[in-house]
Amino acid sequence: MTTAEITTRSIITKSNLPEADYVINPYTGCSHACRYCYARFMKRFTGHSEPWGSFVDVKLNAPDLIPEKSSKYRGKSVFLSSVTDPYLPLEKNYGLTRQILERLIPLEPRLGIQTKSDLIVRDIDILKQFEVCEAGLTITTLDDTVRKEIEPGTAPISNRITALKAMHEAGLTTYVFFGPILPGLTDWKHIIEETRTFTSFYMFENLNMSGSIRDSVMGWLSAKHPSLVPEYERIYGKRNDYWDLVEEEIAAFCSKEHIDGRIFFHHGK
Numbered sequence: 196m197t198t199a200e201i202t203t204r205s206i207i208t209k210s211n212l213p214e215a216d217y218v219i220n221p222y223t224g225c226s227h228a229c230r231y232c233y234a235r236f237m238k239r240f241t242g243h244s245e246p247w248g249s250f251v252d253v254k255l256n257a258p259d260l261i262p263e264k265s266s267k268y269r270g271k272s273v274f275l276s277s278v279t280d281p282y283l284p285l286e287k288n289y290g291l292t293r294q295i296l297e298r299l300i301p302l303e304p305r306l307g308i309q310t311k312s313d314l315i316v317r318d319i320d321i322l323k324q325f326e327v328c329e330a331g332l333t334i335t336t337l338d339d340t341v342r343k344e345i346e347p348g349t350a351p352i353s354n355r356i357t358a359l360k361a362m363h364e365a366g367l368t369t370y371v372f373f374g375p376i377l378p379g380l381t382d383w384k385h386i387i388e389e390t391r392t393f394t395s396f397y398m399f400e401n402l403n404m405s406g407s408i409r410d411s412v413m414g415w416l417s418a419k420h421p422s423l424v425p426e427y428e429r430i431y432g433k434r435n436d437y438w439d440l441v442e443e444e445i446a447a448f449c450s451k452e453h454i455d456g457r458i459f460f461h462h463g464k
């Protein structure tokens with residue numbers, strides 16, 4: 196892992212995400228190194244040729260770029276983070292996310308923050324100061340062996356579940372992000388069962404296999420789960436209704452169980 200300290204010109208940027216007006220990425224790159232990461236396209240824009248997951252640039256001046264006063268973000272949704280994780284292990288030392296959050300409070304945005312790390316509990320005191328704050332943990336599997344294969348730099352699943360509970364007990368709105376659902380591996384019903392009492396809502400995203408993600412995911416499956424390869428080839432081969440059926444199943448399950456489930460599926464459009 197290589198780390199570089201850099202300065203940046205802007206830190207709050209307009210978002211293309213469906214649920215956010217603005218995004219903040221305190222770091223460039225991500226040491227979590229997820230196999231399915233769609234953010235690896237960032238290499239092109241940042242001059243990095245190293246493998247995704249092997250570098251992080253620390254935007255040292257990021258907190259200073261948050262305006263002291265501005266009505267521009269009042270009531271707007273601001274999300275951390277879209278192409279990195281705001282609680283990378285480096286955050287323990289640099290504290291950029293914490294400083295950014297502190298400076299955002301007076302701007303009164305609707306905050307969304309999502310991570311794969313239990314380090315988020317360090318900032319519960321700050322998160323509670325936002326009028327609107329939704330704090331999410333991504334969970335793709337309950338199996339830590341699979342977790343290490345697909346998200347090698349992340350915290351164990353049990354830590355994430357403990358973090359969710361702690362945030363719920365502190366009075367925060369919490370959510371689990373199933374991002375992405377991995378066919379044959381993500382038992383989302385079981386994860387809901389394990390987290391339901393301390394989770395306000397769930398977000399569902401299906402696996403996107405565009406560009407270089409396909410080679411990354413198929414290479415891992417061939418090495419670790421070869422029996423799943425034909426199924427993935429079918430799902431991502433000729434046009435078929437696999438994800439339509441999963442979407443219907445999730446919607447029906449959430450409706451029956453009175454669960455707030457929000458589905459963000461790509462259907463190749």
Ligand code: SF4
Pocket residue numbers: 225226227228229231232233234277278279280311
């Ligand atoms: S945590 Fe998010 S940004 Fe980081 S590697 Fe994983 S998917 Fe990509």
